[in-house]
Amino acid sequence: MKKLLGSLLLASSFAMAQNVSIEADQTAKYAVDSYQQDTIKALAKLVSFKTVAQQDVPFEKNPEFTQFKAYIKSLSESLGLSFQDKGYVMLVTLGNSPERVGIVTHGDVQPADATKWQKSPFELDSESKPGLLIARGTEDDKGPIATALYAMKAIKDKKVAMKRSIELIIYMAEESNWEPFRAFLKDYDAPDFNVTIDAEYPVVTAEKGWSMIKVDVPQTTATFRQPWLSQFYGGSFGSQIPEDAVAVIEQANKKLLGAIKQRALSHPQVQYSFDLKGDRLTVKAKGKSAHSSKPEEGINAIAFLADVLKGNQWPKTTAGLTVAYLNDLVGTGIEAKLFGDIAYSDTFMGPMTMAPTTVKQSDSGISINLNLRRPVGKTADSLQRQTQVALNHWQQKYQVKLDNVQLYFGEPMVVNNAPHVEALLKTFSHFTENKNPKPIAIGGSTNAKLLPNAVSFGPSMPGAEYTGHSEFEFISVEQLKLNLAMYTAMMIELGNL
Numbered sequence: 001m002k003k004l005l006g007s008l009l010l011a012s013s014f015a016m017a018q019n020v021s022i023e024a025d026q027t028a029k030y031a032v033d034s035y036q037q038d039t040i041k042a043l044a045k046l047v048s049f050k051t052v053a054q055q056d057v058p059f060e061k062n063p064e065f066t067q068f069k070a071y072i073k074s075l076s077e078s079l080g081l082s083f084q085d086k087g088y089v090m091l092v093t094l095g096n097s098p099e100r101v102g103i104v105t106h107g108d109v110q111p112a113d114a115t116k117w118q119k120s121p122f123e124l125d126s127e128s129k130p131g132l133l134i135a136r137g138t139e140d141d142k143g144p145i146a147t148a149l150y151a152m153k154a155i156k157d158k159k160v161a162m163k164r165s166i167e168l169i170i171y172m173a174e175e176s177n178w179e180p181f182r183a184f185l186k187d188y189d190a191p192d193f194n195v196t197i198d199a200e201y202p203v204v205t206a207e208k209g210w211s212m213i214k215v216d217v218p219q220t221t222a223t224f225r226q227p228w229l230s231q232f233y234g235g236s237f238g239s240q241i242p243e244d245a246v247a248v249i250e251q252a253n254k255k256l257l258g259a260i261k262q263r264a265l266s267h268p269q270v271q272y273s274f275d276l277k278g279d280r281l282t283v284k285a286k287g288k289s290a291h292s293s294k295p296e297e298g299i300n301a302i303a304f305l306a307d308v309l310k311g312n313q314w315p316k317t318t319a320g321l322t323v324a325y326l327n328d329l330v331g332t333g334i335e336a337k338l339f340g341d342i343a344y345s346d347t348f349m350g351p352m353t354m355a356p357t358t359v360k361q362s363d364s365g366i367s368i369n370l371n372l373r374r375p376v377g378k379t380a381d382s383l384q385r386q387t388q389v390a391l392n393h394w395q396q397k398y399q400v401k402l403d404n405v406q407l408y409f410g411e412p413m414v415v416n417n418a419p420h421v422e423a424l425l426k427t428f429s430h431f432t433e434n435k436n437p438k439p440i441a442i443g444g445s446t447n448a449k450l451l452p453n454a455v456s457f458g459p460s461m462p463g464a465e466y467t468g469h470s471e472f473e474f475i476s477v478e479q480l481k482l483n484l485a486m487y488t489a490m491m492i493e494l495g496n497l
Helices: 002-008 011-015 022-047 063-078 142-157 179-186 254-264 301-311 318-329 380-398 421-432 477-495
Strands: 082-085 089-094 100-106 132-134 165-171 193-196 204-207 209-218 228-234 244-250 271-277 280-286 353-362 365-374 403-409 440-442 454-456 474-476
Touching: 022 063, 022 142, 022 421, 022 477, 063 082, 063 089, 063 142, 089 142, 089 179, 100 142, 100 477, 132 477, 142 165, 142 477, 165 477, 193 477, 209 318, 209 380, 228 301, 228 318, 244 301, 244 318, 254 271, 254 280, 254 301, 280 301, 301 318, 301 353, 318 353, 318 365, 318 380, 365 403, 380 403, 421 477, 474 477
Parallel strands: 100 165, 100 193, 193 454, 204 440
Antiparallel strands: 082 089, 089 165, 132 474, 204 454, 209 365, 209 403, 228 244, 228 353, 244 280, 271 280, 353 365
């Protein structure tokens, strides 16, 4: 990755055979030369606001959101851009043409576990790993916001003539609640074509549908003389591959401990710890967090901890049934192949993925959340039926009734014949030396689904690990530089379509 970016950002990359207009190429170089450090400074300020949704604090009364919006307003106006506050949505506009290009992003972020970061996740850390800018939101999506604002500033400085205005659309609840954005769009004259900067390069034209299977395993009160599971829990939030999980076994002994340790050897990618005190054994698994749309990039601590416990026939306690559910219906794979007949795949979009993201234990039982990303190829109704059949069979097998069953299968998105795809591919090719880039599909899901002719353009490079939602989120200085160049040129190219 480092070698790739080093070659991409040589000065000569701005003087390649002109795939984009000369004006776009020269303005992109000006943006990098003039505003790279300002972009980093703005990013440092943006990540300092803890814009995480809180159930007990309404959006409009949350000071972190209020201060974030005030900073966007102040920065935009200082850059000579027009600003409109629409509540959950901010509009920052360059130009006066009624014909517009929409650049879609979001200012809210997912939670972060401060114990897993060398500095606060809400402080830009450029020292722990030289060359990286580490903080919650650097990749998803505050880095793109800062980059877009300074791309617009460079275009304004150079007085580039464009037929279309550029409208940066910053939504403040993308990570938690899409309903306010849907309400906003009812009265908003959306641009004819839009670009989200919340995914990957070269151009995303298809997104899987965000989906969920959530069940509660009811609380049991029985105790046993044989080894039994009293606790099983893990995960942080619903769209993160969990890197931590814990199981507690009562009536344990050294023989059982040895058997579990032996099984753990088959998962060298997972860090396990074992603590036997008296007859209580605590087993912890540490994997690797990742965005749940890319489960292949994480190591799922919940799934692998359940698998390590698979070799024992556990009594049907709440935690014991939870482990059985995870092993029988989920396993350590990511393609839902154990969950009845729901697994399937699409040639372009790939397979449906499934990952347990949270297992939460309370006095009433254990809640298990599975996050799925589904391609085209099956209807939501058929998936609902197949899921229910699998759940019914499992409940019959264990003679237990799962509570609060919640099934949701979101619609996948495929954009065909969007008028700006070729211009985006051309821009990517020009700055990366990739001579033949093609549109791609992702696990999704971005606000592109809600806008006309919306595709995604960065900020993550193809083949690079996406760190948004992880506990080590970063963007490299070199990637930020490349994004600033590409976003500047992209706005000019699309502004003159």
